[in-house]
Amino acid sequence: MTMMNSSTLKSFAPSGTLRVGINLGNPLLANEDAAGKLSGVTIDIANEIAQRIKLPLQLIPFKTAGATVDGIKSGDIDLVFVAIDPVRGADISYTPAYIQIEGAYMVKASSPLQSNDQVDVAGSEIVVGKGSAYDLYLTREIQHASLFRAVSSQAVVDDFMSGIGNVAAGVKQQLESDAKRYDGLRMLPGRFMVINQAIGIPKARPGFEDITAYLSELIAELKQSGFVSEAMQHHHIQGAKVAD
Structure with a gap:
């Protein structure tokens, strides 16, 4: 070159x-x-x-x-x-x-949510890392749900498990890894965005x-x-x- x-x-x-x-x-x-x-x-x-x-x-x-x-x-x-x-x-x-990395949603096992297209509804509260690509994307795209911004992407699951929000959003693999520290969590199938x-x-x-x-x-x-x-x-x- x-x-x-x-x-x-x-x-x-x-x-x-x-x-x-x-x-x-x-x-x-x-x-x-x-x-x-x-x-x-x-x-x-x-x-x-x-x-x-x-x-x-x-x-x-x-x-x-x-x-x-x-x-x-x-x-x-x-x-x-x-x-x-x-x-x-x-x-x-x-x-x-x-x-390219996938962005995904995670919910508690008891959540009625079963798919990504059910997340953006009135009353949903999505926890996302402040200033992350997911935050910027969801800020533009979400029409009905509310966003709660954790101090960092690594803090999303801990905030979620402390009682904040009913959906956690972030890097699919990081959410899966963080979820191993807790019981009663599951990923929603697929992805809500691809991050370049x-x-x-x-x-x-x-x-x-x-x-x-x-x-x-x-x-x-x-x-x-x-x-x-x-x-x-x-x-x-x-x-x-x-x-x-």
């Missing part, structure tokens, strides 16, 4: 270090251990980008997607890994997606179109070569797929 020229590189990483915001709100893509070490598909891709452009890498973790997006708006971050969303797109330029995860850069950067074009070409190569699928296998990711 083509190399990034010097002027584009200077705009992309003006500090001389590639500063990457890592969203820990989606454990399918990034995690932090007790020692503070980061791992996941996004970290693998970030390392590959830094190697390609021959710059040192700084990983900056955030607890939620919303905080990650706020970080890139400040200008102190050069690149983020977040879900494609038209609201965020006002400030962020996206590459094509590299991974992509690289984002700030539109405030001069020449952001050229930066986006370079990263888009790189993502296409990483998908075609098997890099993304191998990273998913290495990190034991299930329930997601390499984006088309």
